[in-house]
Amino acid sequence: MDAEAIQQCLEGSGLRCTPQRYAVMAFLMEHNRHPTAAEIFEAVNRVDPRSSRATTYNNLRDLVRAGLVREVAVEGRAARFDAKGMRHHHFICDRCGNVEDIQWYDVPRPAAASLGKRILRESELIFRGLCTKCAPRRAARKGVVRVS
Amino acid sequence: MDAEAIQQCLEGSGLRCTPQRYAVMAFLMEHNRHPTAAEIFEAVNRVDPRSSRATTYNNLRDLVRAGLVREVAVEGRAARFDAKGMRHHHFICDRCGNVEDIQWYDVPRPAAASLGKRILRESELIFRGLCTKCAPRRAARKGVVRVS
DNA sequence: CGAAGTTTTTAGATTATATCTAATATGACA
DNA sequence: TGTCATATTAGATATAATCTAAAAACTTCG
Known part of the structure; x- marks a missing residue:
């Protein structure tokens, strides 16, 4: 850099x-x-x-x-x-807490009615689950469920 | 209740x-x-x-x-x-930190390629800006910008 | 019922994270 | 150079959350 x-x-x-x-x-x-x-x-x-x-x-x-x-x-x-830097979303690992970048894609804004008089500065999409390192150790265990 | x-x-x-x-x-x-x-x-x-x-x-x-x-x-x-309770998104006020509910709407999942081997449990959309109480006191001030 | 094991609660200590304080140092610029 | 604003520092302090070890409340089952 x-x-x-x-x-x-x-x-x-x-x-x-x-x-x-x-x-x-x-x-x-x-x-x-x-x-x-x-x-x-x-x-x-x-x-x-x-x-x-x-x-x-x-x-x-x-x-x-x-x-x-x-x-x-x-x-x-x-x-x-x-x-x-480049816009991106975030993935946060439930197990180790690490934060990773997920490729950016556009997310629709909420309807004006549901924002009311609030002033929107930004929106942020966060994914949660198990990262590549943690998934193998946990995937088979009770309590971890794949979700659409 | x-x-x-x-x-x-x-x-x-x-x-x-x-x-x-x-x-x-x-x-x-x-x-x-x-x-x-x-x-x-x-x-x-x-x-x-x-x-x-x-x-x-x-x-x-x-x-x-x-x-x-x-x-x-x-x-x-x-x-x-x-x-x-009912699914909803969140709005977090930059100024007072209060968290408010925003009516739920569906958000597209990321492409499988960008998730890789991660296991996705949930996704969460967070909006930031000024809440109804804080917006009036700040709206005119430098540094707060409306964003699409 | 009553013994034995499990889960839950508790007060207070401890840890983890972040901010504050007030003194000093640095840089900007007339 | 002198003056003023900004930045840095070590260490104290504040805040948020967790841990500890003992007691209490439940559950199970003989």
């Missing part, structure tokens, strides 16, 4: 391109594995420049606010983060 | 109908306002029988496992809970 591109991406959103912020953004753009804040913090700190935990969280919050990064809340687990 | 119906609903899913568990389920069925665990705990404890925090969480976990209740993770906030 091109360093200039990342810099422009940050500055184009009104964010100063500090070393710590750059490191977070670069990590997210280079890995599409939806890391947690703790994983990002750790990864960034394996190389210079170092970053504190607060800074990592601050920068993630700023990047999410700027619309460059998406936060995915997962029940009972730490949130995952995801550089917004 | 009929007490017998709730009892049957629990027992039909292999859960004993204890007073504390009943209270949690009854509260969720009577209010469709997607409370947090803390709100459920508080509500249940305003009347007898009392329930401890651990029991509230245990029962919520059991109800979710049994498929009677849905847990909705919200970024940066406590999870919300929702008795599964």
Whole structure:
């Protein structure tokens, strides 16, 4: 990934391109594995420049606010983060909590009547089940059902 | 809501109908306002029988496992809970975090190729933006954009 | 019934995740 | 360079959820 591109991406959103912020953004753009804040913090700190935990969280919050990064809340687990590149949906594994990308396809908006006076910013389609790694160990077990 | 119906609903899913568990389920069925665990705990404890925090969480976990209740993770906030009645989608307010129901409509499944060997259990459509209460205070402000 | 096993509840401790604080450092720019 | 806004930091704090170990409530079955 091109360093200039990342810099422009940050500055184009009104964010100063500090070393710590750059490191977070670069990590997210280079890995599409939806890391947690703790994983990002750790990864960034394996190389210079170092970053504190607060800074990592601050920068993630700023990047999410700027619309460059998406936060995915997962029940009972730490949130995952995801550089917004190509549009995609998400698959969340019931067992390991990992978040994976599913190729984008268009989803119809709800009827105006059911939105009422709400202001719609975005819609998000989430699939749940067992990921490729977890499916083999669980597929035969009671309680896991294939669903249309 | 009929007490017998709730009892049957629990027992039909292999859960004993204890007073504390009943209270949690009854509260969720009577209010469709997607409370947090803390709100459920508080509500249940305003009347007898009392329930401890651990029991509230245990029962919520059991109800979710049994498929009677849905847990909705919200970024940066406590999870919300929702008795599964009629199928519906969710709208989550960016500002206040409240979760509201959106009338159900069918969403196409992803192509088999993009699911690969994953086992799909369910899919969930989430809308984000500003709820009816929050929209008026924010609609004119910078950063909030209507989107198709 | 009553013994024995199982499930549930409980208070409080603990863990996990995220945010806050206030002091310091950095960068922007007149 | 001086001034001001923004960013970073270590560590404290807050919040959400889970764990622990013991007691209580049920179930089963002799």
